[in-house]
Amino acid sequence: MRPSGVSRRTSQRTLVLSRMNTPSPSSTIRLYHVALSPYCRKVRLVLAEKRVEVELVEDRYWEPGSELNRRNPAGKLPVLRMDGRLMAESQAIVEYLDEVIPVPALMPRSPIERYEVRRLCAWFDDKFNAEVTQPVMHERVWKKVMKLGYPDSRAVKEGLKAIKEHIDYMSGLLETRRWLAGNMMSLADFTAAAHFSCLDYISDVDWDRSAALQEWYATIKSRPAFRSLLADHLPGVPPAPHYAELDF
Template sequence: MCLAEKKLEVELVEERYWEKDADFLRRNPAGKVPVLRIDDMILTESSAICEYLEEIHPTPSLMPRDPQERFEVRRLVSWFDDKFHDEVTSNLLYERVNRKIQKAGYPDSGNVKAGAKAIKYHLDYMAWLLDRRRWLAGNEMTLADFAAAAHLSSLDYISDVDWNRQPGVKDWYAKIKSRPAFRSLLADQVAGFPPPAHYADLDF
């Protein structure tokens, strides 16, 4: 999303990181995606990659200039990539999709229930933020919005987001969803998991 928003061309390569391929582990010993290669330089960790791209391609800006506002963006990126990921994404997406792809057995119903409960809290928190701001971290769209949208898009793909719970969050996601940078993501599909009809519908 960050690359697309900045209109930077990139070749996307599927990486089955769970297979722990030796060549992949040489590129990123942490065994995680994404990994971005620029010439002979290897970049890892999504937030670090996005901030690097922001520094070398500052237009359009996805980070505010004010230090306090920059802190809020970083705080929310961490919120979604750590707390939201651990409490929601790993319990819903990983159980329903990743286990099947990785041939790791059936979903753990306890984890799925925990994720379904936790996402309500996070949607309510997002609504609280959006009641006070135009976007999640302030009055301009930032990397915080992209971090949140990335998680919610993957969960929306498996119909695990109750968009009727918080209309303000639904409106926010519709704005993100309608951006040209988001369209390639909406066109992507996971083999064996067809998305619901509303997934790529810009008006839900």
């Protein structure tokens, strides 16, 4: 029985829209990525949380033969192929996924709550990345993988110094919230976890600095969506011994 006040035409239109917004089961969903990119990991986490089967294709964009620029003229990963479309920009991708696959919801309903989620996503993808993820990962991981020389210890020290301020900021948020952006798990949590998981891979997070942050990360790390990330292994750069442990 339809709810009162809902016409047959409205009901049929809703069904059609629902079918349009659901990924076709016959089409292969493919994600072009690199293992220790926080932006790629954010999309992987959301796809896994939504229980979407995806084929992961590593794109070593720094090597000859990469077709990254053909797939995304901006020259950035990740790139998602879904329903015959190529999609770029991690934040645009995850918000799209949350709209077309609404369960489980990763964006709150009210505009002010959605604003807070987007604000924190930008915080980690812009500020945290510039101050911590990018300099530390570039010096300690990507220089080795890409054969670009030895790491700059000063850049690493600056990044590890900056992460302390971010940890303190996150701890303050978690004092009054169950999750980073509020009382529901959201894209903000997966965005932050994507960055922290890269740094945790090389054991560059001082978890003892904040019990609240450690508990938050342990909770999200224990989710089934995290399993494929914990199985990552970059050749030549082994993960920290505790990286895949849920109780760390």
